[in-house]
Amino acid sequence: MAAAGMRSPFAFKATAYSAGGLFGAWIVTKLLDTHFDLKLFTDTEGWLSVAWDWLTLETPVSNWLLLMIAPLIVFLSVAIYYTRTTERADGELHEIERRVYKKNNPQFPQLTDNETILMEALAYHANFRKIANFDSVCKLVSLSTLEVESGLKQLEVKRLVKRDVTRGTFGSTIFMLTLAGKDYALERLELT
Known part of the structure; x- marks a missing residue:
């Protein structure tokens, strides 16, 4: 689509070329008809009348x-x-x-074995649309709570995981993969 205030030159060019072609053909037939006495124009008129008759059958x-x-x-x-x-x-x-x-x-950072296990656990939660809190992650992996806590902090530092803390009566801490974490999980962990 043409930009605002700019007209497309296509319509003008097409009209100019077709009009120029018709005008040129008319001049060529007139010149040939007058100078060489070929009766080309009358023959062309005869062909056009035959074509018209065929079209109206x-x-x-x-x-x-x-x-x-x-x-x-x-x-x-x-x-x-x-x-x-x-x-x-x-x-x-x-x-x-x-x-x-x-x-x-830059490419994804190198992860330790514990961090890789935690990334797999968080990717599992994300894949099945489950909420990943600290307890559910600890149940899924075979690591101590101290190793899980330090691993999640390291993943936060590497910007692969973010923490969402809610306050109130039912306050909790939820861990989610960031966009970089999702990319890492898709490329390195080969999830479906």
Whole structure:
């Protein structure tokens, strides 16, 4: 779509080219008819009258309808071609953007064995849409509470996990994967 205030030059160019083509054809036929006495214009008029008679014939499917279907098929073919071409370009652009993102952002940090186990536990909670509080994480892994607490703090420092603390009567602490943590889980832990 053209930007605001800018007109698309396509309509003007198409009109100018078609008008110029018709004018040029008319001049060429007139010049040939007058200078070479070829009677080309009268022959062309005869061909046009034969074509008109054919178009107006009464058949089960009008001839003009058949002539309109051909440009429609050509138009649809061109539209489908350009749609597929732009889809392919969008896919390539997405892949290039992903490569640039991976190049500009540092790779994931190296995790210890305990941190990897905790990431798997948090990814399990996220995969099944369960709330990951401290007790549920401790039940899922075979680590002491001290190891779980220090591992979760280290994952928070590495910005793979965030902690959400709620206050009040039923206050609790919930651990969630950040976007980087989700990316890590998807790439390294091979979750489905």
